[in-house]
Amino acid sequence: MPELNRVNGGTSTPILGRKVLRPRQQVEDALRKAVLDGQLRTGDRLPAETELARQFSVSRPTIREALSALESQGLIRKVPGAGGGSFVQAVDHTALGQVVQESMHNLLRLGSISFDEVAIVRQYLEVPAATLAATNRTDEDLEELQELLAEQKRRTVDDPMVAELDAQFHISIARMSGNRILAALVYALHRESEPVSYLDLSPEVGRDTFAQHRHIVAAIAEQDPGAAEAAITEHLTYLRGRIRKHISNQDAATV
Missing domain, CATH: 1.10.10.10 (Winged helix-like DNA-binding domain superfamily/Winged helix DNA-binding domain)
Known part of the structure; x- marks a missing residue:
């Protein structure tokens, strides 16, 4: 009718x-x-x-x-x-991550959003991802993180694989959270912002970030969400501070 x-x-x-x-x-x-x-x-x-x-x-x-x-x-x-x-195309959380990353890439290139905005959102998402990973991780997950740590330890800061290993580390933790939407968003944000690429990778920074990664893995291994939250927050705050300093130095050099 x-x-x-x-x-x-x-x-x-x-x-x-x-x-x-x-x-x-x-x-x-x-x-x-x-x-x-x-x-x-x-x-x-x-x-x-x-x-x-x-x-x-x-x-x-x-x-x-x-x-x-x-x-x-x-x-x-x-x-x-x-x-x-x-x-x-596969319509799953991986495809979602790829679509979000492409959109983020275009926005960053156009200057519609800033790197710092992406970094802040990434921190907001990676913190709960780490706490969930500490709760939900399996023995296989822990073995994967330990293998990534061992591979990172073998690399020097000028190795081209450093950025990829860093991305794998953060994306793997997000996947271990058990929340596929959260994992897709962390994938997109981390892949697009590539924080290591914005760092002045000195041996000191390399040692600091590796030690922070090790603390994160230790908290996840102990299945301690509180410790995982503290460790990932310390790491991401450190990265943002170093990145800001590096970008400021580059801007000053071009003046």
Whole structure:
């Protein structure tokens, strides 16, 4: 039964109008629904643009616009070359982290947000991640952290792997929290801000950060959330202070 609308005099008239979507929006909505409903599954290749244009009775540019929108939302990925095409992306917490990271990257490059804003939010998220990791970690998780510590100890501060090992350390702790959304957000924030890249990595800073990592692992090993919170807070506060100092020195040098 159509919805009724009261007008002057109490007369009821049916509301027949509905928002008319542009062809691109209709195509985008239909394809999104197919992915979210499971009609298209992870890894499936979508029909070619010409076939989609035929099925939807729209132009190929309209199809391209719809596919680009879906790609920006992390629902599909485009693979160029022979055998390529548009494929359904995994819609999970890892995909969420990648989409958030891409958006963060664009905002940082445009100057819409600052590194310090990202660092503060990362701290707000990494603290509860560490406390949850202390509660939920498994023996395998602890072994992974200890292996990362051992690898960090073997590297000198000028080793190109230092930044990657640091990212693995923080992202692994977030994953051990057991909260996949939290892990995805920490992944995005840490990967994009890459705090080690903003540090003046002197041997002193290398020793300090390694010692702080060791304290974090010790707290998680003891399954002590309070100690984990204190250790990760000390570490992240130290990093922010050193990064601010390094950026200030760089700014002064360019004046």
